[in-house]
Amino acid sequence: MTAVPGTPARAGPGKPAGPVGRGWAPTGPAGIDPSVRKTVEQIVQAVRDGNDAAIRTLLTDLAAVADTAALLYLRERLYATQ
Numbered sequence: 001m002t003a004v005p006g007t008p009a010r011a012g013p014g015k016p017a018g019p020v021g022r023g024w025a026p027t028g029p030a031g032i033d034p035s036v037r038k039t040v041e042q043i044v045q046a047v048r049d050g051n052d053a054a055i056r057t058l059l060t061d062l063a064a065v066a067d068t069a070a071l072l073y074l075r076e077r078l079y080a081t082q
Contacts, residue, residue, distance in 0.1 A: 029073055036062070036070045044077045 039062050046054035062070065 029069060032070055032073055033065070036065055037073070039065075040070065040074045040077055043074060047078060 039058055043055060043058045043062065046058060062074070066074075
């Protein structure tokens with residue numbers, strides 16, 4: 001069996017074969033502007049805090065610059081476990 005770069009040696013049946021790392025990091029998919037990524041993270045925090053006014057304001061800001069990738073990233077972050 002040939003090792004795949006970025007695959008942990010412990011990967012096997014029932015174990016993830018993803019890249020080795022320290023867990024989730026809010027880097028987002030390539031191609032998303034860092035300011036859009038920051039706005040998405042602020043929206044996620046406002047949702048978790050239940051801050052409706054902030055959610056409305058941030059969604060308005062995001063709508064002005066968002067593309068499909070940004071909206072899919074927002075969806076992914078909102079459904080991610082903490």
